[in-house]
Amino acid sequence: MAGRAPEIAVVVPSHDRPLRLRWLLNALEDQTLPPDRWEVIVGHDSSGPETEQLLTGHPLARAGVLRHVALAPGTAPPGRNRNAAWRLARAPIVAFTDDDCRPPPDWLENALAAARRHPGAIVQGSTMPDPEEAQIGRHAPHVLTQSIWPPRPWAQACNIVYPRELLERCGGFPEDMFVGEDTALAEAARALGALYVAAPEVVTQHAIEESTLYGLVRGAWRWQGLPLLIHRHPRIRQEFVLSHFWKRTHVWAPFAAAGIVLMRRSRLAVLLALPYVAHATPTHHGQQPRGRIRSALELPGRFAIDASEMLALAWGSIKHRTPFL
Numbered sequence: 001m002a003g004r005a006p007e008i009a010v011v012v013p014s015h016d017r018p019l020r021l022r023w024l025l026n027a028l029e030d031q032t033l034p035p036d037r038w039e040v041i042v043g044h045d046s047s048g049p050e051t052e053q054l055l056t057g058h059p060l061a062r063a064g065v066l067r068h069v070a071l072a073p074g075t076a077p078p079g080r081n082r083n084a085a086w087r088l089a090r091a092p093i094v095a096f097t098d099d100d101c102r103p104p105p106d107w108l109e110n111a112l113a114a115a116r117r118h119p120g121a122i123v124q125g126s127t128m129p130d131p132e133e134a135q136i137g138r139h140a141p142h143v144l145t146q147s148i149w150p151p152r153p154w155a156q157a158c159n160i161v162y163p164r165e166l167l168e169r170c171g172g173f174p175e176d177m178f179v180g181e182d183t184a185l186a187e188a189a190r191a192l193g194a195l196y197v198a199a200p201e202v203v204t205q206h207a208i209e210e211s212t213l214y215g216l217v218r219g220a221w222r223w224q225g226l227p228l229l230i231h232r233h234p235r236i237r238q239e240f241v242l243s244h245f246w247k248r249t250h251v252w253a254p255f256a257a258a259g260i261v262l263m264r265r266s267r268l269a270v271l272l273a274l275p276y277v278a279h280a281t282p283t284h285h286g287q288q289p290r291g292r293i294r295s296a297l298e299l300p301g302r303f304a305i306d307a308s309e310m311l312a313l314a315w316g317s318i319k320h321r322t323p324f325l
Contacts, residue, residue, distance in 0.1 A: 008033075008112045009089035009164075010040040013081035014099040015074075018050035020207060021099040025058050025066065033109040035065050042068040042099075043085030045076035079173030079181035082157065086172065092164050096157040096182075100207040102130060103159075107204055114199035115161045121195035122166070122186055124150040125159040125202030133208040141298050142216055146206040150198035153239040155186030159204045166194055178222055180229035187233040213301045220308035224316035231322040240324075246313060250325050252276035253306045280306070 010028065014021050021042070028040055040060060044051050052070065060066035069084045076084075086094050093115045097103065107125075114123045127148040129137055137143050146158055157173075160182070170188045173181045190196055211219075226246065230237050237243045245251050252275040259272030280302045282295045310325050317323045 004036070006039040006091040007037045008039075008093040008095055008108065008115070008161075009086065009091035010038065010095050010097060010108065011082055011085045011089065012040065012042045012097055012099055013076075013078045013085065014042055014044040014046060014051060015076075015081070016046045016048065016051070017099050018046070018048070018054050021051065022054055022058070023102055024097070024099055025054070025060055027102040027104075028108070029060060030105045031103075031108045032105050033112060035060075035063060037112075038065070038108055039089065039091060040066050041085040041088050042066070043071065043076070043081035043083070044068065045071040045073055045081060047073040077175060077178045077181065078157070079177060079185075080175040083172040083175065086164070086167055089164060093161060094164050094167060095161045096159075097204060098158045098206075100209070101127070101158055101204045102207075103204040107202060110199070110202045111161050114197075114202050115163070118195065118197050118199075120163055120166065121197050122155065122189055123161040123197055123199045123202070124148075124152065124155060125161070125204060126150055126200045127156070127159045127204055127206050129208050130205040132205075136208045136210050140210040141301065142211045142213060143208050144211050145208040150200055151196060153236065154180075154183045155196065157182035157185075158206060159202065160186075161199075161202070162189070166192070174232075177225055177228060179225045183236060184229055184233060187236055213304065216305050217308045220305060221312045223309050224312040224319065226313060227316040227320045227322040227324045230324055231320045237324075244323060245325050246309065247306070248279045249276060249302070249306050250310055250313075252279055253303065253310065256303065257307075276303070 042055055055061060055068040058066055067088060069088060071081065071084060082096060095111045111125065127146045129145040129147055148156055166189055169192060170185060173185050177184060186196060240246060241248050241251060256273040256276035259269045262269035280299060282298055313325050
């Protein structure tokens with residue numbers, strides 16, 4: 001590594017997920033791109049000692065391929081961790097991914113080739129749920145994962161490539177945003193004239209994490225920051241449903257609530273809930289009677305999640321003076 005600068009840098013933000021981070025680093029060990037042509041830098045604000053022990057003792061660190069920067073525990077949103085890491089990079093091309101991803105062996109080689117085909121552009125790759133964790137996705141009622149077929153307007157940083165020069169001109173990710181910071185960076189870069197292109201062959205795999213209804217309802221509060229993204233970058237509004245709604249289920253949830261309340265006066269009021277049911281009913285349980293029953297039983301929980309998200313967005317809309325639900 002000391003003989004020449006790497007051609008591409010992998011940048012990873014991390015917070016208290018040492019096992020997932022280890023799996024990511026192990027996947028990077030298996031990349032087909034020779035290790036003298038790339039580097040990996042992790043920016044983290046983890047509280048326990050496990051992350052530091054991993055980053056200093058991993059074979060990639062001993063080989064000089066892996067470096068890291070530690071911020072004060074619990075102080076850094078993802079944008080700050082990413083900024084601290086990419087600013088240490090020596091490579092002219094920076095590939096961002098997350099600590100809950102596991103790229104296949106050709107990911108980095110494909111990312112470098114795509115960046116060179118589109119010099120100066122933002123290149124978004126594909127993200128698919130990790131097939132080795134597919135059982136979780138099929139059976140758990142509530143999961144967290146990513147499925148992205150580019151180009152998507154949100155420029156998710158779990159699999160995206162930037163020229164370092166463009167990052168410097170934009171000033172990096174905004175560090176005061178807990179959601180939408182990756183979209184904000186892409187919007188700033190596009191405003192400077194950067195192209196935004198898709199490279200579906202640049203594939204990574206995202207973890208499938210089982211969650212609870214309580215966890216998703218409680219976690220919805222973080223979405224209060226989404227109106228801030230729209231306040232700063234009004235163009236992105238056109239990418240949302242009817243320009244004012246995050247999800248289609250958010251359009252119909254108030255009608256469903258009204259239908260349930262008005263059923264005391266007229267049974268026909270239940271018709272108001274049908275559009276919400278059509279959009280919110282999960283489809284991955286199949287069309288057999290047992291699967292349909294399970295999907296129906298999950299609807300109240302999904303309504304609770306939507307209601308929590310809309311309450312958070314309503315508060316964010318007031319706070320940032322930007323109406324968005």
